[in-house]
Amino acid sequence: MKWLCGVALAAMLTGVAQAQNVVATGDLGLVVERASGALLLVDQSERAALARIGGLGDLSHASLVYSPDERFAYVFGRDGGLTKVDLVEKTIAKRVVQSGNAIGGAISDDGRLVAVSNYEPGGVRVFDADTLEMVADIPTGSKTIGLVDAPGRRFVFTLWDAGETWIADLSKDEPKITKIAGIGRNPYDALITGDGRLYIAGLFGEDGLTALDLWEETPKPIKVLPEYGRGEAEMPVYKMPHLEGWAKAGNEFVLPAVGHHEVLWIDGETLEETGRTQTHGQPVFAMARPDGRQVWVNFAHPLNDIIQVIDTVTKTVVHEFKPGPAVLHMEFTPRGNEVWVSVRDAGKVMVYDTRTFEKKAEIDADSPSGIFFTARAHRTGL
Incomplete structure (x- = not known):
C-alpha cells in the first residue's frame, strides 16, 4: 500500500512539474525589430518582453501570421525569407529563402498552407505549414x-503590373486559378472583410478602389469612389497607406486616403461614400478598436509623431497625442482595453489605455515596427 501511495505521489508531483512548464500562448505577441532582423516576444497582461528571437534576415517590411493553435508564427521578410517561429520554445523552427523580394503572406483557413506574395520574381508560392516544403508555385509575370x-482553402491576390486579381483555390491536389481583369491601374494593397466576402483593392495609378464580391460564382469588379483619389491635386505620397489597417465600425468602412490628409467613410452595403474626416497628415493605418467605437490613425513622414483618435459616431477627432518620433504601427488587445504602439526612433513600444488615454507601460525595442498579437490566428485576413 505504501508503495502504491509513493507511486501516486510521484505521478502527482510529475504532473505538477509538467503543469508549471506549460506555456499559454493566448496572451502573447511578437514585435518586429526591423533594424536587427529580430522579433521581440511580449506578454500582453504583464506588458513586458519575454525573449528576443534573432536571425530572421531583412525585416524592413515584415509581416506575420499565426497557426490556429497560436504556437507558431510564420514571418515574411523583405529578403524573401519565410521563417517559422516557435513561441513556446522561443526559437526558429524552420527557415527558407523562397524568393529575392517578398511582400507579405497568408495562412489558409485550415492552417495547413502558407502562401507568400513576391515582388521578385513575382507570383505566389505556397508551402506546407508543417515542413515549409513548397507545394505550389503560381507565376504571374507581375509583382x-x-x-x-x-x-475554402483559397488565397486572393492582386497584380501590380497587370491590374488583375487572382483567386487560387487549393482545396484539391492542383491549384485552380480564377483570373479577374479590370481591377485598375497599379493596385498597391488590398484587404478582405472579416466574413470573407468583400475583397477591396486600393489603386495608386488612378482614382478610387475596386471591390470583388467573393460570394458570387464569378466575381466582377465593382468600382468604389471612382471620382476620389490623388488625381484631384496630384499630391505627393510620402508613404502608401496600408489597407489591412482598415476599420469596420458598425456598417461603415473607414479607409486611409492616398495622398490626402483625411480618412474616408464608406457604407458597408452600398459602398457609397458617407463622409470624410480631416486628419493631421497622410494616414497610414486607420484601425478600429474592437468594439468599433474609435478609430486610431497614424501618419506618414514627416508628420509621423502624432496619433489621432476618431469617434465613429460623430466622425470627429476626439483626442490627439504625440507618442514620439516615427509611430509605425498599432495593435489593440483582443477586447480593445489597451493599444500597443511602436515608436521606432524612440526605441520603444508604448501601451495606452484606450478610454483614459493614459500611458500604462513602455517596453524597450530595437527600431520596432509591426506588432502582432496571437488573437490574429482566429481572424480571416490577418
Whole structure:
C-alpha cells in the first residue's frame, strides 16, 4: 500500500512539474525589430518582453501570421525569407529563402498552407505549414500585392503590373486559378472583410478602389469612389497607406486616403461614400478598436509623431497625442482595453489605455515596427 501511495505521489508531483512548464500562448505577441532582423516576444497582461528571437534576415517590411493553435508564427521578410517561429520554445523552427523580394503572406483557413506574395520574381508560392516544403508555385509575370486568405482553402491576390486579381483555390491536389481583369491601374494593397466576402483593392495609378464580391460564382469588379483619389491635386505620397489597417465600425468602412490628409467613410452595403474626416497628415493605418467605437490613425513622414483618435459616431477627432518620433504601427488587445504602439526612433513600444488615454507601460525595442498579437490566428485576413 505504501508503495502504491509513493507511486501516486510521484505521478502527482510529475504532473505538477509538467503543469508549471506549460506555456499559454493566448496572451502573447511578437514585435518586429526591423533594424536587427529580430522579433521581440511580449506578454500582453504583464506588458513586458519575454525573449528576443534573432536571425530572421531583412525585416524592413515584415509581416506575420499565426497557426490556429497560436504556437507558431510564420514571418515574411523583405529578403524573401519565410521563417517559422516557435513561441513556446522561443526559437526558429524552420527557415527558407523562397524568393529575392517578398511582400507579405497568408495562412489558409485550415492552417495547413502558407502562401507568400513576391515582388521578385513575382507570383505566389505556397508551402506546407508543417515542413515549409513548397507545394505550389503560381507565376504571374507581375509583382503581387494584397495577398489574403479566403474561406475554402483559397488565397486572393492582386497584380501590380497587370491590374488583375487572382483567386487560387487549393482545396484539391492542383491549384485552380480564377483570373479577374479590370481591377485598375497599379493596385498597391488590398484587404478582405472579416466574413470573407468583400475583397477591396486600393489603386495608386488612378482614382478610387475596386471591390470583388467573393460570394458570387464569378466575381466582377465593382468600382468604389471612382471620382476620389490623388488625381484631384496630384499630391505627393510620402508613404502608401496600408489597407489591412482598415476599420469596420458598425456598417461603415473607414479607409486611409492616398495622398490626402483625411480618412474616408464608406457604407458597408452600398459602398457609397458617407463622409470624410480631416486628419493631421497622410494616414497610414486607420484601425478600429474592437468594439468599433474609435478609430486610431497614424501618419506618414514627416508628420509621423502624432496619433489621432476618431469617434465613429460623430466622425470627429476626439483626442490627439504625440507618442514620439516615427509611430509605425498599432495593435489593440483582443477586447480593445489597451493599444500597443511602436515608436521606432524612440526605441520603444508604448501601451495606452484606450478610454483614459493614459500611458500604462513602455517596453524597450530595437527600431520596432509591426506588432502582432496571437488573437490574429482566429481572424480571416490577418
